Amino acid sequence: xxxxxxxxxxxxxDAATPRLRWILSCIENELPGYHFKIIANSEDFRSIDSxxxxxxxxxxxxxxxxxxxxxxxxxxxxxxxxxxVEKAFDLPILxxxxxxxxxxxxxxxxxxxxxLSRYEEYLPSEKDAHGRFQAKNSLAARHDFLHLPLVxxxxxxxxxxxxxxxxxLPAPQTKTYRFLPTYxxxxxxxxxxxxxxxNAGGLALDFLKLKGxxxxxxxxxxxxxxxxxxxxxxxxxxxxxQHRLSPVYFFLLGRRDTFDKNIAPDxxxxxxxxxxxxxxxxxxxxxxxxxxxxxxxxxxxIKTLQNILSEKIIHSRQHYLKLKFxxxxxxxxxxxxxxxxxxxxxxxxxxxxxxxxxxxWFDLKKNRSTDLRIHPFxxxxxxxxxxxxxxxxxxxxxxxxLINITKSVGGTFCSLWHNSSFPDAAAYKLYEDIxxxxxxxxxxxxxxxxxx
Numbered sequence: 001x002x003x004x005x006x007x008x009x010x011x012x013x014d015a016a017t018p019r020l021r022w023i024l025s026c027i028e029n030e031l032p033g034y035h036f037k038i039i040a041n042s043e044d045f046r047s048i049d050s051x052x053x054x055x056x057x058x059x060x061x062x063x064x065x066x067x068x069x070x071x072x073x074x075x076x077x078x079x080x081x082x083x084x085v086e087k088a089f090d091l092p093i094l095x096x097x098x099x100x101x102x103x104x105x106x107x108x109x110x111x112x113x114x115x116l117s118r119y120e121e122y123l124p125s126e127k128d129a130h131g132r133f134q135a136k137n138s139l140a141a142r143h144d145f146l147h148l149p150l151v152x153x154x155x156x157x158x159x160x161x162x163x164x165x166x167x168x169l170p171a172p173q174t175k176t177y178r179f180l181p182t183y184x185x186x187x188x189x190x191x192x193x194x195x196x197x198x199n200a201g202g203l204a205l206d207f208l209k210l211k212g213x214x215x216x217x218x219x220x221x222x223x224x225x226x227x228x229x230x231x232x233x234x235x236x237x238x239x240x241x242q243h244r245l246s247p248v249y250f251f252l253l254g255r256r257d258t259f260d261k262n263i264a265p266d267x268x269x270x271x272x273x274x275x276x277x278x279x280x281x282x283x284x285x286x287x288x289x290x291x292x293x294x295x296x297x298x299x300x301x302i303k304t305l306q307n308i309l310s311e312k313i314i315h316s317r318q319h320y321l322k323l324k325f326x327x328x329x330x331x332x333x334x335x336x337x338x339x340x341x342x343x344x345x346x347x348x349x350x351x352x353x354x355x356x357x358x359x360x361w362f363d364l365k366k367n368r369s370t371d372l373r374i375h376p377f378x379x380x381x382x383x384x385x386x387x388x389x390x391x392x393x394x395x396x397x398x399x400x401x402l403i404n405i406t407k408s409v410g411g412t413f414c415s416l417w418h419n420s421s422f423p424d425a426a427a428y429k430l431y432e433d434i435x436x437x438x439x440x441x442x443x444x445x446x447x448x449x450x451x452x
Contacts, residue, residue: 006035007170010052012045012064013038019073022362022369023113030155030357032173051166055109065104065165068097072110076367078122083114085143089157092145103165108158112151115139115354117362121325128347130320131292135345138352146350147402152357152409175357175410179438181247182341182377183236184286184317184418188251188263188270190230230419233277239432240281243439248341249277250317253304254288254297259320262288265304274308284315284339292322295331302335314338317416321346326365333372343376344416347387349398352376356411377414378402381421381431392430396437403438413438 006028013020016038024036039045042058052064072081072095086096086106094111097104113119121133128134140146163169240247251274253265263270277283285305291297305313316337318328323342332340340361344352353359353376361372379402384395406413415434422428 007033007051008035008037010037010039010045010048010050010064012042012052012054012056012058013040014056014058014069015074016040017074017076018368019075019113019362020109022360023073023109023116025369026116026359027109027112027155029359030152030175031159032175033170034172051162051169053162065162066102067104067109068095068099068102068107070095070098070107070110072107073113078119078364080123081114081119083139085139089153091148091150091153091157092143093154094139104158104161108154111154113362115151116359117364118325118353119364122364130289130322131324132320132322132346133325135348135350135352138345140350140352140354141348145354146345146348146352147405149351149354149356149405149409149411151353151355152411156409177407177410178412179245179435180375180412180414181240181245181435181438182317182414182416183247183249184319184416185249185251186286186319186418187230187261187420188273189228190420192228192231192269229423232419232422233273235422235428236419237280239435243435245435245439246281248282248284248315250284250286250315250341251305252286252288252319253301254291254319257288257290259289265301271308274305278309282315283309284317284341285313285337286317286319289319289322292318292324292328295334298331299335302337312336315341317341326363329361329370329372330363330365333370337372339373339375341375341377341414341416343374344378344380344414346380346383349379349383349402351378356406356409356413358412375412375414377416378406379434380416381418385421392426392433395430396433399434400437 011024021038024038028035042056045052045054046063054064054066055069057069083094084096085092085094087093088096088105093106094114095107097106120139125133125137135141135146138146159172163171236247239245252260252262254260254262256262256264274283283305285302287298287301291301302313314337316332317340321342321344322328328342329340353374355376358373358375361370361374362368363370379399384390384398390398403413415438417431422431
């Protein structure tokens with residue numbers, strides 16, 4: 001939408017900081033049709049006789065819709081914040097109003113900034129075995145709102161309050177729910193293309209561990225009498241075609257290492273597979289586990305995929321979801337990546353950044369906005385099978401709840417699945433049920449305005 005078609009909402013501020021400009025831009029994207037115009041002069045603000053928001057400590061400018069103001073957006077350092085969590089609108093809120101003379105119960109600009117910027121992840125915390133920020137340590141988990149897209153829910157209440165104060169203010173335009181399936185291809189085939197030595201070693205290990213099913217599957221695959229267990233690409237493509245879906249694939253192309261067990265990136269059949277998928281769908285890089293400690297590896301892996309596809313690579317998701325602020329995203333920007341899909345937790349489903357939509361990353365360390373777009377995901381196969389050990393019925397119920405809340409705010413429901421997560425017929429059926437459920441909701445009309 002062009003800003004010339006927008007409804008301008010002046011906002012009185014004490015200073016037009018990078019943090020404030022970024023968060024207003026993020027909120028504009030969530031409220032299509034609204035454009036926030038920063039006003040720094042109280043006299044200019046006072047002369048406006050229409051919708052206006054007072055986000056200032058200037059006592060002489062009490063007119064307009066008064067938002068409580070804390071200091072977060074007017075700082076340029078990273079430091080521990082005293083984040084109080086209270087309740088309003090039946091929702092958890094951050095940075096509640098310190099006085100009663102405000103027209104809204106909390107500093108929504110600062111609250112949205114805190115969650116989207118992932119401020120807490122810059123601060124010291126106990127990491128897991130892979131050096132990752134843990135879901136259980138997040139504000140969302142500790143205060144039980146990881147299952148909520150709080151950003152969209154807050155903004156719905158904000159618009160309600162603003163329109164009650166200014167009845168002539170139009171509602172924001174519709175945001176429509178959509179489903180985005182994504183796939184990480186860590187190991188393209190379970191037995192195929194691994195060569196004699198790896199297969200012989202695997203076979204010996206299976207004998208030692210008495211894994212009869214694995215032995216039979218390996219021998220049948222290598223003899224050509226059955227399909228490789230990880231070769232689910234036709235199954236997935238049939239689902240995409242049937243439900244008119246546009247997935248994104250991520251391929252691991254690093255050197256083989258402890259946590260990187262991929263097929264050799266120069267394997268002709270792997271190259272053919274990547275090119276075949278790319279004929280229909282976007283393909284991104286899946287930076288190796290080792291690349292997180294060695295940026296030169298990231299550069300090589302991106303170049304490898306660029307050579308395979310003969311085009312610039314713009315999509316990325318970290319292997320093992322190894323995301324460290326701000327260095328991971330700074331590295332992606334140095335290599336001109338435009339979209340990252342790592343924003344989610346391994347151990348818990350839900351909304352890591354408390355949003356159901358993508359947004360541009362803000363580098364807190366450098367205190368500036370960037371052009372890297374963050375695409376959060378809500379569910380991952382491994383979360384249910386390895387961390388939560390959920391039954392298919394339990395998994396489907398959790399997924400349905402997340403789909404419903406995403407749909408209600410006009411968000412994007414993004415799933416992360418691996419080609420290695422289909423060990424049996426039950427796994428195929430579960431994923432098919434999830435796709436059917438997520439896609440069926442897409443035909444319904446939904447938007448943030450339905451909450452207003």
